Amino acid sequence: MSTDRTTTLQPPPLSPQPAPDRPPARVLPRLAGRAPAPPAPGAALHSVSAATAVMLALVAIGAVVHEPVLIPPLAASAAIVHSVPGLPLAQPRSVIAGHLLCAAVGYGALAALGSAPWVAAVAAGLGLALMTVTRTPHSPACATAVVIVLRTPDPRTFVPLLAGSVVLLVLAGCALSRARSGSPRYPVYWW
Incomplete structure (x- = not known):
């Protein structure tokens, strides 16, 4: 007894081709790596607006006492505190002590x-080593030592401004x- 099986060959389904301006889908996961998903737009806007408000207040304080040089290191600190509040380098112990230790190192090196x-x-x-x-x-505190x-700001106005700002x-x-x-919630721990 013989059976005759006829099979119909069907072409494989067509897969959609990626648009010429976009990389293939298999490349995108590699580019993203293991980074977490981006925050929701509302949370991102909240972080940006909070950091901006803090920076504007610091700029106003710096303008009043004629010390605008704090803006670069504190801008980086504000970005860390408001965008990744759970990291160890965003915690109050690191932010406050890091800037003050690096200020001491900066003035010591200057002298x-x-x-x-x-x-x-x-x-x-040296500031990075001391913080470690x-x-x-x-890390933004290293910029305080550089500044x-x-x-060469006057320590009588710079150090109180730095301490108050952080x-x-x-x-x-x-x-x-x-x-x-x-x-x-920020902070995860205070000290």
Whole structure:
């Protein structure tokens, strides 16, 4: 007994081709890596507006006391506190102690070696080492040491302004994290 099986060959279904301006779908997961999904637009807008409000307040304070040089390191600190509040380098211990330790290193390097770009680089490196040893990692604080060495601000006005600014930054992060329901709470720990 023989059976005759006839099979019909059908062409495979056509798969949609990627648009010429977009990479193939298999490339996109590789580019994204393991990064978490982006925040919802409302949360992102909240973070941006909160960081901007804090920076505007710091600019106003700096203008009043004629010390606008704090803006670069504190802008980076504000970005960290408001966009990734759960990281160890965003916690109050790291933000406050990191900036103050690097200020001390900056003034020490300035007193010992003078104002020069290479001294600023050494001060940033020493500040990073000191923050690592004291478990207060906050990378923007290295810029505080650099600013001090290169701009030689008067410590009688600069240090109180720095201390007040980082405390304001931390308090604003704390208050603004509670202003939006469902947002991550800041800080995770104080000290």
